[in-house]
Amino acid sequence: MRKQEELNLLIDQFFTCHPETLTEIFSEYLSVIEADSSLQPGGLMSRNYETAQNNPEIHALSGNLKDARDAVFPFFWGTDEWFSKLHLENVKGPANYASLIGSLACLMKNPNLCTDVYSQRSNELEVKAITALANLIFYHTESPWGVFTMGGTISNLYGGKIGIEKVCPGAMEKGIAGTRLAGVVSSAAHYSNQTLAGWLGIGTNNLVTVPTGPDFAMDTEVLESTMDALYREGRLPAFVIGTIGTTDAFGIDDIAAMREIIERVSAAHGHPAPQLHIDAAVGWILSFLTEYDLAANDFGVESEVVPVIAKAQKAAEGFRLADSVTIDFHKMGWGHYPSSAFIVNRREDLQHLMRNKSALPYFCEAEHRRDTALFTLECSRPALGPYSVMASLNGIGLQGYQMLIAHAHEMAFYMKNRLASLDYSVVLNPENCGPSVIWWVLPKGRDAKAIYQRLLKDDLSEKDRRRYFLEIRHLFDKRQALLDIRHDAQLSFTTDCGFAPGGVHLPAWKAVFFNPKTDRAVVDRIVQSIENL
């Protein structure tokens, strides 16, 4: 080839490791991180969607690694990485640096988890990571198994799919062929359940929503009557998805009661029990606390918070009764995206997803005990999850996680207490454990707690209710407009926190204590900013 020299240059630039060039760029990235740490949340560079589509040109001539750096640099610098203690807005925390170490290792070898051949030793790491997480959540389990997926949505989808195969055997091959399937979730469940009902062919209209009580947990009496009604109408519930840790209020479904109802009602109608899947994308972190000795209280958790931790320990017992669980390590494991795991309590449940090897001619060497491509939704699958999980769990350690989660509980508790002392504010999830606080702020002079009680008793006119809800939103927007991004925390607002008394969706202010750096001073300043409104 005439261009042999140019080809050699290309190979040298892009397919040969030059440690000096790479470390130079890596350290430039690190200095950007350092510079960006002075940015405040919300203080990032203004966006430019206007012309994002206008100039998609790519270089015609080949360049070098610095061209690669320059291509992404404008989108890399000038944005914060959620390390500020003022980030309280949602289910998004900073990724920890142990996870970065793990994830970088993964990127450098770029394994593909589809089969052992393409993952080299990374499938082993996945088995380890899945088993470590399974031991945490199920506590005593014989044969757990699972896989990392692209996110909580997909992990929930696996749970739903196994349920379909259980009640409609052979659906993978035959389709659901006219079987009227349904799924059941609570009104506080994540919208990803709508996604999976739609994508799995059940239809979002057949995802039945059971209301929650004021504790944001599914009303299990209604679950029972709902399931009974479905069977009577000739509809087959394929899955019931409970939530441990709803996204806004950290509601926790009573998994023991759900298990009992599911078994009894399905048996009474002569059908196989639907899959009992738990969406614990956020709430799985409670299982870190299972073994924390509250009597010894080695971390000196504040005495008032000890009962909250006890509640968390009790809630985590629900996992043991689940068929399968969704865990988002990229949420409160402080791991990198995507680190979501789908885990079954009993390995044989994955049989429902197994493909015949003849369907995978290029994986003819596959062995189902280690080659996940035989049952996964994905073909190529990234290994970032296992690397992030094992690096984080072993860097931070069980006790480290216990301390971090206990701290989040202390902060949430402190915030709830401070808000409760304001007459014009009411906390909507006072009794829930977890890192989330949702509340109302009304104009001074209003008795927020009394208004909330009246709403619960259906004693508010629609006109009053609308006015109060507008006030809650207006005050949130006012704080947002007034806040000093150098000192005031970023909060978020939900228009529907999941509990809907009389069918009325409740809005709320929201803060999530995901960030280990957030301290009492941040909370004090939030309360001050509310008092100043």
Ligand SMILES: *Cc1c(COP(=O)(O)O)cnc(C)c1O
């Ligand atoms: C975030 C979340 C999901 C969706 O998870 P992704 O990883 O964002 O796809 C599902 N369920 C709950 C309860 C969540 O909080």
